[in-house]
Amino acid sequence: MEEQDKILNDVTQGEYKYGFVTDIETDIIDKGLNEDVIRLISAKKEEPEFMLNFRLEAYRKWLKMKMPNWAYLKVPPIDFQAISYYAAPKKGPKYESLDEVDPELLDTFNKLGIPLEEQKHLAGVAVDAVIDSVSVKTTFKDTLAEKGIIFCSFSEAVKDHPDLVKKYLGQAVPVADNYFAALNSAVFSDGSFCYIPKGVRCPMELSTYFRINAANTGQFERTLIVADDDSYVSYLEGCTAPMRDENQLHAAVVEIIALDRAEVKYSTVQNWYPGDKNGKGGIYNFVTKRGVCRGVSSKISWTQVETGSAITWKYPSCILMGDNSIGEFNSVAVTNNHQQADTGSKMIHIGRNTKSTIVSKGISAGKSENSYRGLVKVMPKATNSRNFSQCDSLLLNDTCGAHTFPYIEVGNKSSVVEHEATTSKIGEDQIFYCNQRGIDTETAIGMIVNGYAKEVLNKLPMEFAVEAQKLLQISLEGSVG
Amino acid sequence: MLKIKDLYASVEGMEILKGINLEVKPGEVHAIMGPNGSGKSTLANVLAGKEDYEITNGEVVFEGEDLLEKSPEERAKEGIFLSFQYPVEIPGVPMVNFLKTSVNEHRKHKGLKELTAGEFLKLMREKMDLVDMHTKLTNRMVNEGFSGGEKKKNEIFQMALLEPKLAILDETDSGLDIDALKTVANGVNALKSPERSTIVVTHYQRLLDYIVPDFVHILYQGKIVKTAGKELAFQLEEKGYDWIKSENGN
Numbered sequence A: 001m002e003e004q005d006k007i008l009n010d011v012t013q014g015e016y017k018y019g020f021v022t023d024i025e026t027d028i029i030d031k032g033l034n035e036d037v038i039r040l041i042s043a044k045k046e047e048p049e050f051m052l053n054f055r056l057e058a059y060r061k062w063l064k065m066k067m068p069n070w071a072y073l074k075v076p077p078i079d080f081q082a083i084s085y086y087a088a089p090k091k092g093p094k095y096e097s098l099d100e101v102d103p104e105l106l107d108t109f110n111k112l113g114i115p116l117e118e119q120k121h122l123a124g125v126a127v128d129a130v131i132d133s134v135s136v137k138t139t140f141k142d143t144l145a146e147k148g149i150i151f152c153s154f155s156e157a158v159k160d161h162p163d164l165v166k167k168y169l170g171q172a173v174p175v176a177d178n179y180f181a182a183l184n185s186a187v188f189s190d191g192s193f194c195y196i197p198k199g200v201r202c203p204m205e206l207s208t209y210f211r212i213n214a215a216n217t218g219q220f221e222r223t224l225i226v227a228d229d230d231s232y233v234s235y236l237e238g239c240t241a242p243m244r245d246e247n248q249l250h251a252a253v254v255e256i257i258a259l260d261r262a263e264v265k266y267s268t269v270q271n272w273y274p275g276d277k278n279g280k281g282g283i284y285n286f287v288t289k290r291g292v293c294r295g296v297s298s299k300i301s302w303t304q305v306e307t308g309s310a311i312t313w314k315y316p317s318c319i320l321m322g323d324n325s326i327g328e329f330n331s332v333a334v335t336n337n338h339q340q341a342d343t344g345s346k347m348i349h350i351g352r353n354t355k356s357t358i359v360s361k362g363i364s365a366g367k368s369e370n371s372y373r374g375l376v377k378v379m380p381k382a383t384n385s386r387n388f389s390q391c392d393s394l395l396l397n398d399t400c401g402a403h404t405f406p407y408i409e410v411g412n413k414s415s416v417v418e419h420e421a422t423t424s425k426i427g428e429d430q431i432f433y434c435n436q437r438g439i440d441t442e443t444a445i446g447m448i449v450n451g452y453a454k455e456v457l458n459k460l461p462m463e464f465a466v467e468a469q470k471l472l473q474i475s476l477e478g479s480v481g
Numbered sequence B: 001m002l003k004i005k006d007l008y009a010s011v012e013g014m015e016i017l018k019g020i021n022l023e024v025k026p027g028e029v030h031a032i033m034g035p036n037g038s039g040k041s042t043l044a045n046v047l048a049g050k051e052d053y054e055i056t057n058g059e060v061v062f063e064g065e066d067l068l069e070k071s072p073e074e075r076a077k078e079g080i081f082l083s084f085q086y087p088v089e090i091p092g093v094p095m096v097n098f099l100k101t102s103v104n105e106h107r108k109h110k111g112l113k114e115l116t117a118g119e120f121l122k123l124m125r126e127k128m129d130l131v132d133m134h135t136k137l138t139n140r141m142v143n144e145g146f147s148g149g150e151k152k153k154n155e156i157f158q159m160a161l162l163e164p165k166l167a168i169l170d171e172t173d174s175g176l177d178i179d180a181l182k183t184v185a186n187g188v189n190a191l192k193s194p195e196r197s198t199i200v201v202t203h204y205q206r207l208l209d210y211i212v213p214d215f216v217h218i219l220y221q222g223k224i225v226k227t228a229g230k231e232l233a234f235q236l237e238e239k240g241y242d243w244i245k246s247e248n249g250n
């Protein structure tokens, strides 16, 4: 124990590599929220009428809603009037050519390991880079366009493909779905839009990289992915934020629509600034992610590695409408120091022969609280449906907490729902075994934790998996005691 | 190589080692025998640096340096290898990754270049030849689902990879069938050299037919109560521990 305590003190606690601030001119609107602010956002984005109406409807509903308090989280009161709802790098909303991009910005993304120069980029990944409220650059757009794939910022989609946006926006996450989704619907600034036409297999990974830079702003981005009949796409999302002493709110919405036999894989590595080791600062991450398997035999899978944020409130879900459709949720959630996470999934079985799996691996360290919360609901008509849920918790010490809140409702007799849960403490014997082979405790913990999370990490696309493994190790530095 | 002087160790306030004295010179093989619960594994763990044990008295000098000062991983890298009585499973961690990390930590310590994946695989094949263990275990997760015997063989294979100066084999023979016992013993013998020493903890004389000890010690109630040549193991096999117990006042 002594040795481990020493390591705990020695290591500069889970150093956050992405905590720098970029010095760019930013266009920020005044703090506060009211209908004028919403009109201003909509006007700045030159939106058509239907978008403004969507926002106003959401805002009016939001005013009547209350912040949810059912999660196992201690959320300090959030003053929604103290947040600025729009911040954008000044040089113009979107860069067609890289020469126009502020070198500071290019440099920012380079530092984050997300080069925006296509030739430098990881082969086979197209990126939409979003900083604060706006998308600054989307790579490989032309290559994708040849296949009829639309991959662009949400703002551009509203301008160039209003019919698609109008048709699908709010279909998976209705405006007033929940408090944070309503807030997002009212004020969201940008995000990514993706449409894969019938029969097309997207030839590369699509990814959105979110970066919060400005202070005292909230980030509210919105992603909409539509996979038409017989199409396939794999989508990645990454995010980071500067280290700041005050908390910042991030309330995103991701909607996925999968039509007949379409498949969408959505992977997230969430690494928002978690706050310092005393619990100061960090992102409040309230996110609504939902996919609708609208078509027959369609499939949506969510894979998430959550290491960041001071507070995480997030339940990527699948609504399995089409017969034989499949939903998957694979999650690794790490909490350290004073982080709190309440995360899990909802699987709603509506169509017949629908299948879902939930694999959740929680890892808690420091004084953190880590909860799994899940709902599996099988509607009466969803005959012969199946769910398997596996929720494991790994504790790295005695001061952290792990909790499991599974809710199961089965409405017919031919369906089977299975739930397994385990809680274990990281084995001192395992650490000693590694030590005895010359491997130090830090590395040993990284190895053991990665082994524990392997089933989920294996679901990530290659480049992401490597990144995620390193991230797990860094997040837990100095965490055993 | 190793000098243990008047070593006392306790766990949770309970004294388990009560004045151990032992000297191991380069190239020697020492067998430690003794009834269950006498402190054999405790001694092995204390030498390897397990933190559960509190050293209340005594010293251990390894290669001229104070061993008890060092962390478990330093001890390992300086050449102490413990073949565990109960090797633990580490689910999800591939054996190959584990071994490669281990070998490279040792190499870094010696100021050698780390091995690439290719070089490491080559080394693994060489060592498999050396100890004649062509196992597929390296394709699996660390000890996960290994049979008792497989775990023990795997320990010896790791020993071959790491080439320790002092190997401590804690009941490596228990749970092995006759063929496996020979394989393990041959493995140990293949690694024998005038510089390398071995401490074999065992309950059975049988192993000592293959790994021939220079000394046999009997550990009883936390003390070495008898030391002799390999014939002592035969005596124990014949007479059990009663005579030791009565000689020591029980």
Ligand SMILES: Nc1ncnc2c1ncn2[C@@H]1O[C@H](COP(=O)(O)OP(=O)(O)OP(=O)(O)O)[C@@H](O)[C@H]1O
Pocket: B011, B012, B016, B034, B035, B036, B037, B038, B039, B040, B041, B042, B043, B052, B085
């Ligand atoms: N971590 C521990 N916590 C509590 N008691 C311990 C611990 N380690 C050892 N002991 C106790 O110390 C005594 C000696 O144990 P040890 O494992 O060293 O015996 P051994 O000689 O190896 O026995 P065996 O032949 O059964 O392997 C036993 O009574 C054991 O229960």
Ligand SMILES: [Mg+2]
Pocket: B040, B041, B042, B085, B170, B171
């Ligand atoms: Mg023992």
